[in-house]
Structure formats: C-alpha cells, structure tokens
Amino acid sequence: MQLDELKAIAEKKKASAKKVCLRTCLSAGCISSQSDVLHKNLATEVKAAGLENDVEVRRVGCMGFCGQGPLVGVDHKEGKEELFEFVKPDDAKAIVSHLKGGACDVQKGDPQHPFFAKQVKIVRANGGIVDPENIEDYLAIGGYQALHHALTEMNSESIIDTITKSGLRGRGGAGFPSGIKWGTVAKSPGAKKYVVCNGDEGDPGAFMDRSVLESDPHLVLEGMAIAAHAVGADQGFLYVRAEYPLAISRLQIAIKQAKALGLLGSGIFETPFNFNVDIRIGAGAFVCGEETALLASIEGERGMPRPRPPFPAVKGLWGCPTLLNNVETFANISAIINKGADWYASFGTEKSKGTKVFALTGKIKNNGLIEVPMGIPLRQIVEEMGGGAPDGHSVKSVQTGGPSGGCIPAEHLDTPVDYESLGKLGSIMGSGGMVVMDDTTNMVEIAKFYMEFCMDESCGKCIPCRAGTVQMFHLLEKITQRKATKRDLDKLEELCDMVKNTSLCGLGQTAPNPIQSTLRFFRSEYEALLQPDATGAPVGANGTAKAH
Amino acid sequence: MSATLSHPNPGNAKYDRVMKVAAGDKRFKILEVTMKKNQFRHDSLIEVLHKAQELFGYLEDDLLRFVAYKLKLPPSRVYGVATFYHFFSLKPQGKHTCVVCMGTACYVKGADKVVEALQNKLKVKSGETTPDGNVSLLTARCIGACGIAPAVTYDGQVSPKQTPEQALEKIGQWLQPA
Amino acid sequence: MAAKTLTINGQQVTAEEGATVLQVARDAKINIPTLCHLDGMKDVGACRLCIVEVVGTPKLLPACTTVIAEGMEIKTESDRLRKYRKMTLELLFAERNHVCAVCVANGHCELQTLAYEQGVDHVRYDYLFPKWGVDTTHERFGMDHNRCILCSRCVRACVEIEGAATKSIAGRGAKSKIISDLNEPWGEADSCTSCGKCVQSCPTGALFNKGSTVAEMEHDRSHLDYVVTAREKKLWVTHA
Ligand SMILES: Cc1cc2nc3c(=O)[nH]c(=O)nc-3n(C[C@H](O)[C@H](O)[C@H](O)COP(=O)(O)O)c2cc1C
Ligand code: SF4
Ligand code: SF4
Ligand code: FES
Numbered sequence: 031m032q033l034d035e036l037k038a039i040a041e042k043k044k045a046s047a048k049k050v051c052l053r054t055c056l057s058a059g060c061i062s063s064q065s066d067v068l069h070k071n072l073a074t075e076v077k078a079a080g081l082e083n084d085v086e087v088r089r090v091g092c093m094g095f096c097g098q099g100p101l102v103g104v105d106h107k108e109g110k111e112e113l114f115e116f117v118k119p120d121d122a123k124a125i126v127s128h129l130k131g132g133a134c135d136v137q138k139g140d141p142q143h144p145f146f147a148k149q150v151k152i153v154r155a156n157g158g159i160v161d162p163e164n165i166e167d168y169l170a171i172g173g174y175q176a177l178h179h180a181l182t183e184m185n186s187e188s189i190i191d192t193i194t195k196s197g198l199r200g201r202g203g204a205g206f207p208s209g210i211k212w213g214t215v216a217k218s219p220g221a222k223k224y225v226v227c228n229g230d231e232g233d234p235g236a237f238m239d240r241s242v243l244e245s246d247p248h249l250v251l252e253g254m255a256i257a258a259h260a261v262g263a264d265q266g267f268l269y270v271r272a273e274y275p276l277a278i279s280r281l282q283i284a285i286k287q288a289k290a291l292g293l294l295g296s297g298i299f300e301t302p303f304n305f306n307v308d309i310r311i312g313a314g315a316f317v318c319g320e321e322t323a324l325l326a327s328i329e330g331e332r333g334m335p336r337p338r339p340p341f342p343a344v345k346g347l348w349g350c351p352t353l354l355n356n357v358e359t360f361a362n363i364s365a366i367i368n369k370g371a372d373w374y375a376s377f378g379t380e381k382s383k384g385t386k387v388f389a390l391t392g393k394i395k396n397n398g399l400i401e402v403p404m405g406i407p408l409r410q411i412v413e414e415m416g417g418g419a420p421d422g423h424s425v426k427s428v429q430t431g432g433p434s435g436g437c438i439p440a441e442h443l444d445t446p447v448d449y450e451s452l453g454k455l456g457s458i459m460g461s462g463g464m465v466v467m468d469d470t471t472n473m474v475e476i477a478k479f480y481m482e483f484c485m486d487e488s489c490g491k492c493i494p495c496r497a498g499t500v501q502m503f504h505l506l507e508k509i510t511q512r513k514a515t516k517r518d519l520d521k522l523e524e525l526c527d528m529v530k531n532t533s534l535c536g537l538g539q540t541a542p543n544p545i546q547s548t549l550r551f552f553r554s555e556y557e558a559l560l561q562p563d564a565t566g567a568p569v570g571a572n573g574t575a576k577a578h
Numbered sequence: 579m580s581a582t583l584s585h586p587n588p589g590n591a592k593y594d595r596v597m598k599v600a601a602g603d604k605r606f607k608i609l610e611v612t613m614k615k616n617q618f619r620h621d622s623l624i625e626v627l628h629k630a631q632e633l634f635g636y637l638e639d640d641l642l643r644f645v646a647y648k649l650k651l652p653p654s655r656v657y658g659v660a661t662f663y664h665f666f667s668l669k670p671q672g673k674h675t676c677v678v679c680m681g682t683a684c685y686v687k688g689a690d691k692v693v694e695a696l697q698n699k700l701k702v703k704s705g706e707t708t709p710d711g712n713v714s715l716l717t718a719r720c721i722g723a724c725g726i727a728p729a730v731t732y733d734g735q736v737s738p739k740q741t742p743e744q745a746l747e748k749i750g751q752w753l754q755p756a
Numbered sequence: 757m758a759a760k761t762l763t764i765n766g767q768q769v770t771a772e773e774g775a776t777v778l779q780v781a782r783d784a785k786i787n788i789p790t791l792c793h794l795d796g797m798k799d800v801g802a803c804r805l806c807i808v809e810v811v812g813t814p815k816l817l818p819a820c821t822t823v824i825a826e827g828m829e830i831k832t833e834s835d836r837l838r839k840y841r842k843m844t845l846e847l848l849f850a851e852r853n854h855v856c857a858v859c860v861a862n863g864h865c866e867l868q869t870l871a872y873e874q875g876v877d878h879v880r881y882d883y884l885f886p887k888w889g890v891d892t893t894h895e896r897f898g899m900d901h902n903r904c905i906l907c908s909r910c911v912r913a914c915v916e917i918e919g920a921a922t923k924s925i926a927g928r929g930a931k932s933k934i935i936s937d938l939n940e941p942w943g944e945a946d947s948c949t950s951c952g953k954c955v956q957s958c959p960t961g962a963l964f965n966k967g968s969t970v971a972e973m974e975h976d977r978s979h980l981d982y983v984v985t986a987r988e989k990k991l992w993v994t995h996a
C-alpha cells in the first residue's frame with residue numbers, strides 16, 4: 031500500500047456517495063431496542079421503493095444520544111441533516127416514504143439540540159458517521175493518513191515531541207502525560223517492546239471506550255500503530271472486557287481489513303515498520319484495568335497487581351518495555367499527528383488539554399455520550415446538555431471517577447471539568463463516567479454501593495484492601511441499619527485513611543474515595559443514622575456485645 | 579510462573595479418566611483445536627477457558643484438568659485462574675439466564691428493585707439457579723449500556739429501561755410449563 | 757556493581773546497587789516488620805507491614821520490593837507507620853479465626869509475635885467468623901484455612917523452590933483460598949511431593965505437621981470467642 035493507493039480508495043468511496051444516507055446506530059445500546067432489525071427493514075424498504083441508487087443504508091456506531099435511541103440520522107447531499115429518535119423496526123416504511131416527501135409520524139430529534147451543539151468532537155468525530163465494519167468508510171475521511179505521515183515524515187523523537195507538546199494526558203483515569211510515558215518506553219533498552227491498549231473500562235456507569243471501539247475501531251488501531259512506531263514496538267495487544275462482545279467482533283473485523291490492505295502486518299506502507307495487534311479478552315475482573323494486573327492477565331495469569339516500580343514502561347509484558355494507554359488516549363493520536371500539537375493544545379485549560387468523552391447517565395433527562403473541551407463547567411454539562419434531573423427533581427450531586435472517584439455536590443456545579451479542579455474537590459476525572467444523582471438519592475447508600483463493589487473486586491493480594499474493604503463495608507452496613515455509633519464512624523474514617531495510604535495498587539488506594547467525598551459534603555446524612563453511644567459498648571452486627 | 583513439574587501420564591487414574599471422557603466427546607476435540615491454534619502457549623489459558631465455557635456452558639473439574647494436561651500447566655494454576663475471573667462459571671447455569679446490570683447507572687435508576695422483584699419471584703438469590711435448573715439469576719457490573727439504564731440481559735439479549743414489572747413478565751414466559 | 761549510600765533512621769549505610777531497602781536495613785540491624793517476605797523467595801509486597809517513609813515521596817513504600825537509590829532518606833518508624841501496622845494486624849485478626857490459645861503454632865507464630873511487638877492489645881474491628889475448614893487428608897501435613905493470612909509464602913515455596921506447583925490461590929478478595937491442585941483434598945493432589953516446604957514457610961499455624969496436635973486442633977475449633985480470651989489471657993505473650 032502506498033499513499034496514492036490509499037487516497038484513491040478514499041476518493042472512489044467519496045465519489046460513490048449517494049444523494050441520501052440513512053445512518054442507523056448499531057451500537058450495543060440501540061441494538062437492545064432492535065435497531066439491527068430496523069436497519070434490515072430500512073434496507074428492504076429502500077429497495078422496495080426503488081431508491082437503491084439514491085439512498086445508502088448505512089450501519090453506524092454510536093451517535094451519543096443513547097437515551098433517545100434507536101437513532102436514525104438522515105444526511106441529504108445538499109447538507110440538510112435530520113434525526114429520528116425512538117425508532118422502532120416498524121417505522122422503516124414511514125421513514126423511507128418521508129424521503130419521498132410523504133408524511134411521517136416518527137419522533138424527530140433536533141440535530142442542533144444543546145446535547146449535540148455544545149460538543150467538540152475529536153475522539154468521537156466519526157462515531158455515528160462511518161460504518162465501523164467497513165474500512166473504506168474510515169479511509170474516505172482520511173483514515174490511516176496520519177500513520178503514513180508518521181512513518182514517512184516523522185521519527186520517534188518528533189512524534190513523541192508532538193505528543194508531549196499537545197499536552198495530551200492519559201484518559202484512563204490518572205491523567206499521566208502521554209508524551210512522557212512514550213518517551214520512557216522509547217528510551218528503555220530492549221530488543222522487544224509492546225504496545226497495549228487498555229479497553230477494560232471497568233468503571234460501572236461508563237461506556238466511552240465501548241462506544242469508541244464499536245463505532246470507530248480503526249481510529250484506535252491507527253493510534254496504536256503510530257505509538258508502536260514511536261516507541262519501537264512491533265506487537266500490540268488490545269485488552270477488551272468480555273462484556274463487550276460487539277466491540278470485540280468489530281475489532282476483529284477491523285484488524286482483518288487493515289491487514290488485508292497492508293495497514294497492519296509487515297512492511298506497512300512499504301517501510302520497514304511491522305506491527306501486529308492481537309485481541310485479548312478479559313473475564314470479569316475490575317482490577318484488570320489496573321495496568322500491572324492487566325499485563326498479568328494478558329500473560330494468562332490471575333489478574334493480581336504487582337508493586338511499581340518497575341513501571342510497565344520499563345518492565346512490562348514478559349519483562350519487556352511496554353507502552354500502556356487507554357482506548358481514548360490512543361483515539362486522540364491521529365488527530366494530533368494530522369492537525370498538530372498546537373491545534374490540539376488550543377482546546378482545554380492550561381494543564382488539561384483537548385477534549386474528554388463523558389458518559390452522562392443516572393437521574394438526568396438526556397442520557398448518553400458527550401465529548402466536550404476540558405475545563406467546561408460541570409453545570410453546562412448537567413443542566414444545558416443533560417437537561418437537568420427529570421420528573422421535577424433537582425440535581426443533588428454528580429459522581430465522577432466511579433469507584434475511585436467522588437461525588438461533587440450541586441453547590442459546586444460551576445467547577446470546571448479538568449484534572450486539577452476535580453481533584454481539589456476530592457474526586458477524580460476518572461475515565462469519564464458521570465452519574466447524576468437527584469434529591470431522592472441517599473448518599474450513604476451510594477458510598478456503600480461503591481464499597482461493596484471494591485470489596486467484591488479486590489484481588490485479595492494485600493491486607494489493607496482485602497480485609498479493609500470488608501470492614502469498611504461492614505461499618506457502612508451498620509450505619510445504614512442504624513446500629514452504628516459515633517465511634518464506628520471514627521473507625522470508618524480511620525480505615526479510609528489507612529487503606530488509602532497502605533494498599534498496594536490503585537484499587538485499594540482509591541477505594542475509600544467515595545466514602546471520604548460523601549463524608550466531606552454530606553456528613554449530616556451519616557450522622558443522622560448514628561445511635562447514641564451511651565454504654566460505650568456498641569452493638570455488633572451479629573448482636574453480640576464486643577469489648578473495645 | 580513456568581511449570582517445571584512432571585505431568586500426569588497414562589497410568590495416572592485422573593489422567594486416564596479425563597482422557598477417556600474426552601475421547602467420547604467431540605467438544606474436547608474442538609477445544610484442542612483452539613489450543614493448537616494458540617500453539618499451546620501458557621498465556622492463552624484465559625482464551626482457552628473462554629472457549630471451553632462457550633462449548634460446555636460451564637467449567638467442570640475434569641474439563642479444567644483436560645486444559646491443564648494439554649497446556650502442560652499445573653492444575654492449581656488453571657483452577658486459580660478460572661476462579662479469579664467472575665466471567666467463568668464452575669457450576670452449570672440454568673436453561674435461561676437473566677443478568678441484571680447492577681452498575682452505577684443502572685443502580686441509581688432502580689436496578690436493585692428489579693433484582694429484588696426477581697429474587698422474590700424465583701425464590702433464589704442473585705448468583706443462584708432455580709432448583710429445577712430452569713433460570714439462573716445473575717448480576718453484572720455494567721455492560722456498557724448505561725444510556726438505556728436499567729439494562730437486563732435475557733438469554734443474551736439486552737433489554738433497555740427495565741421495570742420490575744417488565745422483568746417479571748419476561749421471566750413469566752420462561753416459567754410457563756412448555 | 758556500584759555502591760549506593762543512603763540513610764535509614766538517620767544512620768548512614770552503604771549497599772550494593774539493586775539491593776532492597778529491607779535487605780539493607782536488616783544488614784544494618786534495623787528491624788522492619790514483615791509477613792509476606794521470606795528470604796530466598798520472590799517478594800510480592802502483599803502484607804504491607806514493611807512500609808517505610810521515604811523523604812520526598814508522598815507514598816509509603818514497601819521495604820521488601822523497593823530498590824535503594826543514592827541519597828535515599830528512609831524512616832522505618834513513625835507514629836503513622838506504627839498506627840498503620842497495628843491496624844493491618846488487627847484487620848488480619850478480625851478476618852479469619854485466629855485463636856492462639858489452641859493453635860499448634862502458639863509461641864512460634866510470626867503473626868502472634870508481630871502483634872506483640874507492635875503492641876496490638878485489642879482488636880477494634882468486628883470479628884467476621886467466616887466458616888473455613890481444615891484439610892487433614894494429607895498423610896503428614898494439615899491445613900487450617902481459619903489461620904491462613906494469604907501471604908502466599910506456601911505457594912511461592914511450592915512453585916519457586918520445590919517446582920511442584922501444587923499450591924495456588926483460588927478465588928479472589930476475602931474469599932481467596934489456598935488450594936492443592938484442582939481444589940482437591942490435599943491428600944489426593946497428585947503433584948504434591950510431600951516435601952513439606954510449604955509447611956516450613958508458613959508464618960502461622962495454617963500449615964502444620966500432623967501428629968500430636970491434630971486432635972487438639974479439631975476439637976477446639978468451636979472456641980472462637982477470641983476477643984475476650986485474647987485480651988484477658990494475654991495470648992500474644994510468647995510462651996516458648
Ligand atoms: C483499579 C483500577 C482500574 C482501572 N481501570 C482502568 C480501565 O478500566 N481502563 C483504563 O484505561 N484504565 C484503567 N485504570 C488505569 C490504568 O491502570 C492505567 O493507568 C491506564 O490505562 C494508563 O493509560 P493512560 O495513561 O492512557 O490513561 C485503572 C486503574 C486502577 C487502579
Ligand atoms: S489494593 Fe486491592 S486490588 Fe490492589 S493489590 Fe491490594 S488487594 Fe489487590
Ligand atoms: S497457608 Fe500459611 S503460608 Fe500459605 S498463604 Fe496461608 S498463611 Fe501464608
Ligand atoms: S451501569 Fe448498567 S449498563 Fe452501565
């Protein structure tokens with residue numbers, strides 16, 4: 031494959047565009063409402079109406095507005111765009127007749143809705159537009175040209191320099207500067223190096239990575255290939271959780287198609303660069319999102335974290351230097367290479383550059399995925415884009431960062447969404463889960479919910495996390511059952527501090543966050559549940575008096 | 579961890595039993611093809627277990643032994659891995675499975691009420707199978723369909739925005755005598 | 757190999773590059789409590805008792821897996837470290853059923869000794885009283901899961917030193933369990949060479965040599981009111 035061949039395929043694809051394109055979301059959310067049947071029906075109806083030459087029926091990935099799904103987008107060549115919401119398989123006929131000017135009572139959405147209008151799309155630019163199972167769609171919008179540029183016009187140093195200058199930070203949660211990580215792997219001595227993409231997406235309540243993998247798999251593969259060239263790796267692994275079967279099958283298709291065109295494999299773009307990607311499927315363990323556990327899992331072991339240092343960048347898979355980044359991190363790479371570091375750095379704040387994808391869910395009117403520039407006030411996301419809490423309720427808090435994060439109370443909604451500001455409030459950016467809670471939510475129950483999660487997901491290797499989460503959950507249960515005293519609350523707080531500071535990996539180190547953050551902003555809810563401490567011998571959960 | 583142990587050979591009672599069972603069941607052959615495709619590499623263990631569960635529905639002891647013998651891994655390692663990951667089931671599942679997502683988004687939208695209703699109806703706790711082997715009630719930690727929470731997966735099909743009533747109706751269909 | 761100079765508790769020490777903080781401290785006769793470490797086996801950094809403070813690093817680091825660096829300033833004792841170590845031990849005591857009075861290892865148990873050393877005079881957490889069994893199917897050894905602290909020393913001894921890999925950990929979190937082969941009764945595990953290395957490496961009474969103590973073990977297992985006895989009878993005083 032040469033650049034002109036690549037461009038020829040893209041041009042041919044573009045030239046073959048029809049007058050109208052009917053895009054149906056075939057991502058996990060909409061498929062659950064039978065959008066796959068709808069898609070087939072649309073094709074049948076278009077044929078029946080004799081419109082095959084004018085109308086393309088395209089399978090696309092997630093358009094973002096999942097709560098209103100199934101979604102069908104209609105693009106008219108002259109530029110008009112329409113959107114249909116809550117489309118049922120039976121609505122196919124009406125939509126097709128609408129194309130011919132007929133009446134149609136399918137609910138119409140507004141493509142200019144604030145939910146869409148306030149977004150800035152870099153990572154999700156092609157989501158809902160390209161057919162994820164057809165590489166030509168990706169090529170038509172300039173796909174793999176960044177890889178060509180990186181291979182032919184740039185070297186390791188200049189790529190890493192570009193990534194560093196762009197200010198890109200890891201989207202997996204901690205926000206580590208990607209350029210520095212790439213530089214470390216590049217500098218680490220070793221004949222064999224690996225690139226690993228973390229698609230474990232363990233935060234329950236987040237589905238950004240699933241959507242990117244399902245909607246635009248080549249974007250991630252291209253990012254990984256550029257990274258491999260920059261750090262000197264020839265083998266990649268894409269670790270995807272087993273709960274995402276559709277993402278897995280689309281990645282398999284994408285890898286096959288890329289290989290067939292020589293965009294993965296040996297001698298890519300007729301350079302000496304070789305790069306192969308294998309998919310590894312998780313098996314239901316949150317801790318495998320932690321990088322050292324993930325590597326253990328790729329090696330076929332129990333997903334138990336190990337102490338760092340050595341960091342994977344120095345000693346990773348099978349002891350070799352390994353670059354490990356999140357799905358969304360890789361999905362940013364080709365845009366940065368194409369448009370430059372300065373362009374990317376023009377989005378966001380001083381320390382948090384670019385955009386971030388969030389999964390906006392919970393007690394909020396508009397559910398779905400949004401991509402916004404870093405630094406946008408939380409209020410804009412929740413109130414303008416999300417439409418606030420439904421059914422006349424008010425927003426009480428927004429949870430970010432999942433089991434490792436915290437709850438931001440309504441009075442802090444003006445906080446800009448960036449790594450530092452969220453950190454100051456005792457939460458974290460996390461991977462992008464944003465669960466809205468309304469005034470009916472009991473914050474102690476939420477803390478308990480997360481603690482149960484961490485307890486169940488603790489790998490059990492280190493004592494503070496293994497035994498500490500059990501005791502913290504037990505104390506929270508006592509509190510919610512109104513069997514706890516002030517002393518129990520003190521014990522809980524002391525344990526939070528201890529588990530945070532002594533656990534081996536990030537799971538234990540952050541497990542107390544949901545408790546600490548709800549205690550910080552909603553302490554009175556805990557205190558209202560406490561019992562008087564009269565005898566000094568509080569009642570244990572099993573009813574026996576305990577000596578203290 | 580590399581296995582240096584000497585592996586059971588013909589003559590060993592467990593080995594002979596496992597191989598006899600395997601010889602009479604085509605699914606073991608298919609599983610072995612998967613292993614071969616992975617060159618019997620130790621790091622393919624999780625992939626092989628996925629395939630085994632797909633073929634057999636659950637991971638029974640002799641099946642795990644077969645995997646251990648063929649991959650030349652210590653049985654303790656295979657068992658340790660199989661029990662670490664919650665996706666693997668060492669017990670047979672019911673004829674029907676109902677998986678309620680209990681991720682955060684589904685939880686705040688009432689997934690706990692759905693689980694409660696199903697537990698009462700089926701008279702089993704989540705993670706259990708009805709005594710007649712008809713229905714397994716399970717919970718999941720986010721299936722990535724948070725935009726349509728609460729999500730419930732019935733026999734592999736995800737259904738959006740489920741209420742306790744809808745879930746009971748769906749389960750009701752399974753409980754009808756065939 | 758290059759030598760590195762560092763200070764531990766203000767004392768200047770020199771050691772070879774690549775050494776761990778724990779090795780260097782022990783050579784200098786500075787005691788750091790450990791549970792999952794055993795000389796000659798790979799360190800895993802699991803028990804977190806050996807945590808130390810390193811000036812300039814906000815995180816506490818485990819001495820057993822932290823490699824020394826030039827100019828490091830290490831503190832092995834502080835109020836904070838003492839408090840955390842004590843809590844760690846308390847968590848262990850509350851996690852399973854450690855009734856020292858009736859344990860084969862009473863007086864030779866590292867957990868007991870550490871609790872004494874670190875001044876654990878009571879456990880503030882509710883005892884969880886999990887139901888764990890005892891495996892006495894092996895001809896010469898027994899395993900009492902109630903006393904297991906999941907340090908994985910037996911697993912490492914079995915894999916790294918004996919090469920038998922009979923032992924592994926099954927399950928995860930608080931439900932983790934040391935298993936033999938395919939979670940079989942130990943006596944039926946083909947791969948066990950009966951070398952006894954796991955028993956030797958166990959810091960508590962979880963793994964024991966069969967014989968005189970077995971009857972005692974089984975018949976006293978119902979006594980789990982450790983809370984009161986432990987405190988009143990000062991069970992952690994070493995009797996040996
Ligand atoms: C318990 C735990 C779970 C994690 N889960 C994920 C995950 O699901 N996806 C992810 O990308 N990173 C996850 N991480 C962060 C990774 O360890 C790692 O930092 C990240 O993938 C690095 O990529 P980045 O630099 O691109 O963010 C998790 C970390 C911890 C401690
Ligand atoms: S912090 Fe928790 S998950 Fe991490 S190593 Fe320790 S026990 Fe395992
Ligand atoms: S049996 Fe003993 S050596 Fe093995 S993990 Fe338990 S306490 Fe440690
Ligand atoms: S929380 Fe249920 S699908 Fe994500």
Ligand code: FES
Nearest residue numbers: 792801803804820
């Ligand atoms: S001895 Fe270092 S963590 Fe256990």
